[in-house]
Amino acid sequence: MIGLRGISWVLLAAAFAAGTLADIAPARPRIFLGGYRVLSGDFHLHPSPYSASTLTPWDLMWEAQHQGLDVVAIAGQNEIWSGRAAHWVARHLGGPTVLASEEIHGPDFHMIAVGIRSTVSWRLTAAKAIGEIHRQGGVAIAAHPSAGSWPAFDAAAMQQLDASEVLQPAVFGSDSATAELRAFFTRKPMAAIASTDWHGLGPPGLCRTWLFVHSNSEEEVLRAIRERRTVVYDRGDYFGRPELVKLAMSEGRLREKAKESRWGAVSRILGMLAIGLAVGCWFKSGVGGCGKTGAGDRGPGAGV
């Protein structure tokens, strides 16, 4: 047992070493098109606690930067403090541009309030929620607006809405979800948004929005969304203002996926072996016991 446990720890240490080597992110050149700087953004990232996710706001923000994102909206569900915490840490310790945000998670609609200062109640109607977001200087993005949420976005709400998610993981493998998000997006001219709706399964930035900005600042990012200076690419289709789509189509680097270091694969394999062995030892010494302490007595002799 000690031998297996020892091997597990050695594998874990080796996996950490390989993972650290894989962590060295290659420098990414800035992309300029048509007089704009092009930023990569993800506006629907949920932190832990309180929002069914895995990473703290600051770890999430740094991981997003590691995944090549320039701008992120850290959006707690029906709360703003986690976004504000990430914003504070990014400002003082460095990181991507962080917009303190909230997912207004109501019974009839979900909406991302980007760049706000205080919590917007989920009990408000969509129109009133957008009005409050604007009063605080933020922008409103309809989150995964599937057909079930359309009645909540009445004429008053649609008139004020700034943006809509046209790509997010809900569309993967679902033609109906793809059609619904795209149909909602065509209801009025608004900024196209791609968001990951991140809850800890997969990397942040899986779906990303390209923003055409004059500088990388919170105010400029919000202005770019209000002025519809965004482009989304989804499986061969582009969404956004035609002149910006034309610029985006001309730049192949925007569609390039980051190449993974070979150390990443090494880390994965070693890591899974380490976890597998650790879990195996756990069973051997604990519940269902075949360890020396027996099935019922999961005593201190049971090794970890």
Add this chain to the structure above:
Amino acid sequence: MEIQAKRVIARKTDPTGVWIAVRRPLLVALIIGCVVSLLDSGVLTPRLAIPAAFWWTYVPLVEILALFAASPAARRSGCWQRTIDRYFAGHGPWLFWMAGLAAWFAFIPTVAILSWRPHIQIVFDSAALAIAWSAYADFQFFRRNLKQSTWRAARDLVIQRAIAWTVGLTIFLGGAGYQTVASRLGL
């Protein structure tokens, strides 16, 4: 010299040391941290695993508090360190489930998993199995280690789960969870 050697041996064989109490909870947190790293980046990196393990220590902490709040037998057991250790020995089902989830996301591209519509159902169904298996293991813990009758073991298990899951789920998904409950109850 002899006295010192005896002390060392005593320390190593002492079943009531604090280390006995914390070793399994800490390992649970470390495994959660490693799983989070693999899920979130596909790589096992200390940059993610260590802070995630630190943050997720709230799970074993909540479980320990719930155990002693729910079970008079656990409070009376005399050796709280050993009680905690034995309780956490029953966490194999959860660790097995998490290892499976990590392997799934580590070796299959995320878009491929998310494109396969039953993926959420599989996560929930497998979690339900882990919940049932873990409940059985803990029921056995109350029965055999704490020497409880079947009825009392079942009662302590239900109370322990009610406390731990209420607190844990509030921390995990309180934002949307409260809205969902309040909307359904008309609060």
